Every structure is written in C-alpha cells, then in structure tokens.
Amino acid sequence: MGKLRFLWEELMGSFWFIPILIILFSIGLASMLIYFDRTVDIESMGILRNILTESADSARSVLSTISGAMIGVAGTVFSITLVALTLASSQFGSRLLKNFMHERLNQVVLGTYVSIYVYCLIILNVVKDNDNEVFIPTLSILVAILAAIGNIILLIVFIHHISISIQASKVISDISSSLMKNIESIFSEELDEENPTGTSNTESLDHYTKEFPHSKELKSPKSGYLQYLYNESLFKVAKKHEYIIVTLHRIGSYIVKNQPIITLYSKTEFTEESVINFEDHMILGNSRTTQRDAEHSIHQMVEIACRALSPGINDPFTAISCIDNLTSTLCYLTEVKFPSKYKFDEEDQLRYVHEPLTYQGALDAAFLQIRQFSKGSPSVVIRLMEAMITIYNYTHHSIHKKAVREHVEMIMKVAENSFEESHDLEDIRKRSEAILENS
Template sequence: MKKLLFWWSKLKSTFWFVPVWIIILGIALPFWLVYLDSMQAVDPKGAWKYLFPGSPDAAKNILSTIAGAMIGVAGTVFSITLVALTLASNQFGPRLIKNFMYDRINQTVLGTYVSLFIYCLIVLNTVKDTDEFEFTPVISVFFALVMTLANIVLLIVFIHHVANSIQADNIIGKISKNLSQNLKTLFPEEIGEAADSNFDLEKIRSNYSYNLSLKSDKEGYLQYVDGDRLMEEVLEKDLYLELYFRPGDYVFPGKEMGKLYSYSKLKEEELKTIQKSFLTGKTRTSEQDAEHAIHQMVEIAARALSPGVNDPYTAIACIDNLSNTIAYLTTVKFPSPYRLGKDNRLRIYANPLTFEGMMGAAFNAIRQYAKGNPPVIIHLMAAMATLSDFTEDKQQKQIINKHAKMILNLAKTSIDEESDLQDLQKRYDAINGLKK
C-alpha cells in the first residue's frame, strides 16, 4: 500500500498531471452543456439578451475569438514559465527547476487556457445554421464568456505569482516549509519496531549458516524503501539483513546494498523478490530522503557565495532556515538502526539518519564556501550558539561545538579584522561555556 502511495505521490508531482485533468474536464463539459442546450431552449429577456448570443453567426464569432485568444495566451503562459525556469536554473541551480514545474498555480493556468481552447472548438462544431436545421448553444457560449473573464483574472494572478516565485526569500521559505513537513513525517521512520538497546552483531551473524550480498540490479538514486514489504520478506524467509544504503544514496548495478544472512541458501527468485522492495530513479526525491531539501537550500547558499553572484544575505537567509530545521531535529528521536520483527528478534540493521550527518549536510558546504566572507562566517557562528542553547543533549552539544570550532578555524585564516575575530572567539567561548 505504501508503495502505491509513493507512486501516486510521484504521479501528482509531475508537470502534466493537473493540466491533463483540467483538459479532460474541458472535453467532457461541452457535451453536457450542449445536451442541456438541446433539452432546454433559452430565450433571454431584458438586459440578459446582450450577454447571450442571438444567432448562430454571433455564437461562431464569439467562440472563434475566444479559442484564438486562449491558445495565444497559453503560448504566452508557457513562454513566461520557461523564462522563470531559466532564471531559476541560472540563479538557484538546475535541481530547483522541478520545484517550479510542480507548482500548482503554473499547472492550473496552463491547463485552464488549453482546456478552454478545446472547449470552444467542440462547442463551435455544434453550432448549426442550415436550411434544414438551426442550433445555437446559448448556455455553452455564455459559459465560455464567463470562463474567459475568469481566465483574464487568472492571468493576472499567474504573472503576480511568477514574479514572487523567483524571489530568493520566497524560494527559500518554500523549501524550508517542505523540509519541515517532510521531517515531521520521517522522524521517526520505522521499518518494523525500533529497538534502543545495542546488539552483538557478530554473534547474530554467527547464528546463520549462509550469507549473501544484496546487490542493486539498477542504477540511480535510491528513492524509496518499502519497509513493510521488506520486513515481511525477511520474516517469511527467516533472514537477517544489514543495509548499507538509505534513500538518497546513489547505487549502480552490482553495488552491494547490504548483506543477507540465512539458514539455507536463497534462490535467485527469492533474492529478486527482496530487491523489489527498493526503488531507484535518476533524481532524488523527498519522500524518504530527509537530506534532499537540505541540499537544495545549501545549493542556493553556495551559489549566493560564488564570486559571480556575491549575495551574502541570501546565504544568511539559508543559514537561518537551516538552523530552524536543525533546532527541530534536537527535539525528535532519531530512528534506531536496529529493527525488530513481530517475533521480537533483530531482523534488520539499517543505516539511519543521524544528528551529526544532518548537521554536516546543512553546514559543511556553506562553511567551505564562506571562506573570505566575514558576515556569513559570523552568522554561522551565531547559528551554532543558538543551536547550542536550544539542545540539552550532551552528544548533540559536542557535535555543535565541533562545527563551531571549524568555523573559528576558518575565520582565523580568512578574516583580517581583529575585532571580528575577537567577536567570533567570544561567541565560541560562550558555546563551550568558557568565561574570560
């Protein structure tokens, strides 16, 4: 079931999903409205007669005008979208393009204009003006007029939305929001029941007669692990599995993803069944990859710190949002590497996310790119001070102190102003609880 939900999530995130459904609606709706016109004659009175077509020629002119305008505006919308994608790719990185492609407003606008174009063509084909038969779909034409007015408003909304969507602060805020939602889903991420106690892995391995490497049969990024199915397979075949990879890691055919321990030799079919629990693709996804959105944020900061852009305030905004993410992680329980089956035996030893790994993913690259940029270095140290105050866990404090020490070492080699160095030293001493 979870695997189906993963595929459904991927399907919904494609650029064409929403437009296709809107276009299908644009194809189905004229048949119903034309049928309504054929069953109910409309004879508008008073001011209403100026809004409804009075003859087949008038209906044809209206529908032709709307159809031509809609397909023209659809081309304009598509061009604006491509310009926004190009700007986003150049300024924020090509991996952020799909964030714009999956934007629901962009998809809705494009689908609505194409849908109305198709709608007008279908209704136009029903207008008849011959000696034997005359038919004017009054309701259908009026609906086309209403949708045209709505699409004009939608175009204004679209232009406003595109202008906002390429602003750095809005992009960073959206990524941060998606990251926060993703983390709340992933922590804790369990395959079976998590165990907190340590196990003697060597002793557990020695209990089994055979071991076999679990190798990838495809190349690409590991996108999804069907934990429920994997645990069922391991329990059914009475196995013990050690995993070396997690979602977000790159694998290629023949790469050892883990090792299986069994009491009897596994058949090739049984091994392939277990391999089906792992899904790979050409890009990273956020469903089970908590570091994916962090890397997107880091990429924005790294580009902002490049000599060609030199935008430290965008990098500082990224640091603030990443600090908020890490602050949340200080309050959650990270998943245990030990996974127990229903029989209360250790069945899977996983490669889980750790606080140290998340800290490294968030701040290592930014620190390395911040060399020679005092405002960013100072802000990094301030972020470490905030995180140190936020957590009460001694191990987490040690990890934060380690990053603070690396930031201080960077400052000593890239900042010439003595007062800036003294300020950083004071912040570092405060993190370590030192007083001078």
C-alpha cells in the same frame, strides 16, 4: 501502499499531469453542457437577452475569438514560465528547477488555457444553422465567456506569482517550508528522554548474524539514485522468510549497476524461490527527490547559499537567509526521535537493518559546505556561529551537544585563518566561549 503513494505524489508533481486532467474535465464539461442545451430550452428574457447568444454567426464569432485568444495566451504563459525557469536556473541552480515545475499554480494556468481552447473547439463544432437543423448551445457559450473572463483574472495572478517566485527570499522560504514538511513527516515521534538517538541496542551486526550462517548479496539491476525504500514491506518479508535483511544504502544514495544493494542472512540454504525480488520494495531513478530524502531538501538550501558565496555572485545576505532557515530546521530536529537502524520482531529477533539519517548527518549536510565556502566573508562566518549557539541552546542531550561543539571548533578555525580584522575575531571568539567552555 507506500510505493503507490510515492508514485502518485511524483505524478502529481509532474508538469503535464494536472493540465491533462483539466483538459479531460473540459471535454466532459462540454459534452454535458451540449446535452443540457439540447434538452432544455433557455429563453432569452430580461437580463439574459444581453448575455445569451441567439445567432449562429455570433456564436461562431464568439467561440472563435475565445479559442484563438486562449491558445495565444497559453503560448505566452509557456514562454513566461520558460523565462522564469531560465532565470531561476542561472541564479539558484538547475537542480531547483523541479521545485518551480511542481508549483501547482503554473500547472493549473497552463492546463486552464489549453482546456478552454479545446472546450471552444468542441462547442464550435456543434453549432448548426442550416435547412435541416438549427442548434445554438447558448448555455455552453455563456460558460465559455465566463471562463474567458476568469482566465483574464488568472493571467494577472500568474504574472504576479511569477514575478515574486524567482526572488531569493521567496525561493528560500518555499524550500524551507517544503523541508520542514518533509522533516515532520519523516520524524513524527518526539524525542525519548532516555534514548535520544532512537537506538535501543548497540550490539554490532555480527552479534546478530552468528546464528545465520548463510548470506547472499542482491545486486542492483541498473544505475541510479535510490529514491524510495519501503522499510515496512522489507521488514514483513524478513519476518515471513525468517531472514535478516540488511540494506546497504540510504535513500538518496547513488547506486551503480551490479553494486550490492541488499544482503540477506538466513539459517537455511537459499533457493531460487526464497530469494526476494527487492525491486518491488524500492525505486531507483535518474535524480534525487525530496519526498523521503530529507538530506536532499537540506542540500537544496545549501546549494543556494554556496552559489551566493561564490566570487561571481558574492551575496552574503542570501547565504545568511539560508543559514537562518537551516537553523530552524536543526532546532526542530533536536526535539524528534531518530529511527534506530535495527528493527526487531515480536520475539526480539533482529529482522531488518537500514541506514537512517542521523542528527550528526543532518548537521553536517546543513553547515559543512556553507562553512567551507564562507572563508573570506566574516558576516557569514559570524552568523554560522550564532546559528550554532541557537541550536546548542535547543539541544538537551550530550550526543547532540557534541556534534554542535565540533562545528563550533571548525567555524573558529575558519575565523582564525581568514579574519583580517582583530575585532571581528575577538567578537566570534567571545560567542564561541559559551559553548566550548562547557565541553
């Protein structure tokens, strides 16, 4: 189920799936309304006389006008989307284009305009006015008119959405919201006061594999990024076959063809039937995704900050905004339980080993590159120090505090080597004392 859920979410995030669903819905709606028009006679009385179309020529004219306008606006919408994607690519990086393509409003707008065009074509085809039959689908035409009015409003909303979607503050806010949603889904358990790392056993892997003399490496059939790893299913397989399964890569890692990806440990000789088909438990793709890869979401924010700090752009305010949002994420991570790399069965036998994201890894992913690019920008370096102070105040355990102190020391070295103004250096040194003096 986990793999199917992953594939479904990827499908929903594609640029074509939602529009196709809307088009199919419009075809079904057209068929239903045509049937209703044939079975129910709607009289043009009262206010309906000014709304319903009563002649075949008028019906054809209205439907032709709507269909031509809708397909024309659909081309305009597509052009606007491409311009927005081009601007976003040049400003924030091409890797963020997927975020814009996943925008539900963009998909709905494109699908709606094309679907109304298809709807009008179907209705136009059934309009009859000859010696054998006279059929004017008045209700279907009324729905087409109402849909056209709704699409005009939708176009205004779409233009407003596009105009703000490429602003740096909106992009950073959207990525931050997506990052927090992803983090909360992955790290849902609260921190154990006695076990902050989530690791219940510190023994080495060799300690557990001494009674499993037979081992076998499973190699990747192709190159690509590890997009999804179904830990629960691998754990169940390990219990069923009495293996110890060790995954050698974390989600988001790039794996080369024929590179070892899983190691199996067994007490008995391996047979062809006993070796698992690991492709059923993981997905390799051409690019990283944000679904289960929290580190990739962090890297998206870091990329914006690093591009903002490049000499060609030199926008420290955008970088500072990224630092603020990353600080919020890291403060949240100080309160959650990171999963253990070891997973035991009911009999306390090790069955599954993987490489989860750690607090140190998340902290490094968030701030190492920004610190490296911040040299020569005192305001960004000072904000980095302020971020470390905020995060340090949220941490309650020594292992987290040690990781933060290491970053404070690295930020101080950048300040000492790049600050030209003594007052700036003295300012950041005073800020760091509150942390370094407690080490």
